Amino acid sequence: MGPFRYDISRYSPIKMMAVPIVIFVIAIISLGVNTAHTGLPVTPGIDFSGGTAVTLFTGDSADQIRTYFSGFPLDSIGEGVNNGKYIKFAAMNDAKLQELSALISQRYPDAKVDQIGESFGKTLQEQAIYALIFSFIGMSIVVFIAFRTFVPSVAVVLSAIADMAMTAAAMNVFGLTLNLPTTAALLMLIGYSVDSDILLTMRVLKRQGKFEEKIEGAFRTGIIMTTATLSAIIGMCLVTYLGQVQVIYEISMVLIIGLLFDIMNTWLTNAGILKWYVTRREGREYR
């Protein structure tokens, strides 16, 4: 990034972590509020709450579609370019559902229709939560085994938690729901998030040299990594937004948000904890 230099020598660990801590607290509060309203930290999409999603290309306007499907619990109509539409219906009973299917295939024979029943959604939701928990525990174990030192390992796990919490809160802000694709994206984020953290920790702990220099070197590499990944995912996001490929578009949106938070959490949160850990260790000696 040209003239920008990552120089943290002037900042104390607390100063470094102040911004992430404030954002983290806001994120946790907003997730709590959302849990109180919807039962889940992130508003569940049709995969988890049940419902019907329809992807189609039509010259009909949103209003026309609304009129055509009046009498059905239509939730939202997303509009892409090229007349792409993404229509969501809330869960309904079997009879109503068959009526809807017939109506869709009559007017829009080329649509993609996905329907998830309420109880199946519940099962999927449970499993998704288990998946997230197991992933997290698994990741923490690997990190602890790899570093075998407490504070640096905790730092990595903490910044991963922060990434997830902030991303989840941001999903609510951007109107992204928690469904199967976005759950996968959050899991992927665990992987991406620890990538740069591990690089940072390895460079600081296992390399010779001054702390500030090591951490600056790590930043140079880390920021290339994250921006390269980001650019690939932005590319994927653009194409799938324009092409109305909802699944990939949602995955890429979550990854973009997550990677941006990851930059902050790696180079402020994790680096802050590491700085505190290293300076504290350096202070100890026999005289």
Place this chain on the structure above:
Amino acid sequence: MLQGERVVNIADLKEIVSDWRVALYLVILVLAIISIGPHFEDGQFKTNLQFGLDLQEGSWLQLDFQSVVIGIDTDKPIDQLTADLKAKLDADVIQVAPSKLEVRKLVSKEELTKAFDSLQAGKIVTYEQGVSKNTADDVKQILETKINALGTKDAKVNTLTGMNGITRYIRVELAGVSMKQAQDVVGKQGKFEIRVQTTGNDTEHVLFGDSITSVGIPSQEPAGSGVWGVPFTLSETGANALRNASINTGAVTDPERHHLEMVLDNRTVFSAPLSPDLAAKIQRDPIRELLATTGKGTSALNDAKNLEIHLRAGALPVAVVIAGSGSVSATLGEHFKVMSILAGIVALLFLAIMIFYRYREPSIVLPMVLINASEIIILLGIARFVQQLDLSAIAGLIAVLGTGIDQLVIITDEILHEGKVPSPNLYLKRLTRALAIIVISAATVIIAMLPLAVMSLSTLRGFAIITILGVLVGVLVTRPAYGRIIMYILSK
């Protein structure tokens, strides 16, 4: 690579390729391309890749078993208990494990507890909706048989068995089939009939499949005798019809010359005489509980299993409801396919631009991007055998592109650290250190994705499997090769 005096000549290339890691990478890359098998067929570009339902026309159905599996704690003999429960609940009850029963009806726990109390049958320890793995496999077989009859070649039936060994859902995927057709396959039953031989090979109608009220699972009768058979129950009218026909045709007096034939969709699937014992009984009363035996041994067991399916006439032993469904039209499937390819290309392009912006050195950027792209090719080559490509698998591929470039950057920077030093030993040390970082981050990605790969979250499996495979290919094949190539280029 082709800058001024640093032109790579043939001898240099030979030296790079002679490193076993690079050689292995190239061999695998070639194998992957062969495996993908791009070719032209009737002027159209084709590959061996298998596409999932998002990317081609088709439908999927997720079926929810209307059945429960209960763990029990009882003093009563299990046989007695199942018989009692069967009568009490008016449902098929079978034993699936020493202290586990499968009740083939969606009965609430309260209702079951009440039944247990009134029978003084002990306690219900566990209660779960679903069926045992065996039953799930039977259902799968029945569905597959029905789908085969449809002539669809691209069909998949997957049971999703939880960690407790209980299957709650079964998923049917049918390529090239509309939603309506798919629902018919699951719902449609064959025409089943029992006929009796009159004179010679002529037969006459006795009863239709609707007279069969329940069909049991293949079992040995009497237990331990080694003789396999399928028990089934007739309705009262069915039993009367059978009695009348048996007496009128003379089957009760001369069973050998008056076989009973089971006919499914006008095809005889089973033919056997009444046993002397049954013949005598039928002469006195209508008999509702019958047993069709197939003989001794494994082949007899298989016959019994097939007979069970036939007796049900394609009906599933357990009722199912549609828990989820979806369909994609041919045009949208094609659209998604084109968009996925485009997304991949644009992602790679954006990534290449960013990498070039950071390193400004074609001799680094070129191998990096090429290796990254070839990783996707290798992955596709492997994926064709293990995973069909649907939208989430494609997202996984692009995610692999992301982790891949991360790790290539780590290697490059670690080797470039503190400038170029023409000492192969130092390079090697740095490469080893870079690989250590990579192995740890690869392990975390694999661990993070593992739950998704083993859990039954249907569509996300593809994403997880592709990501894990991608990371493995990276760590085992492409990263070590890249390390050697970049070392070679930098030390020139």
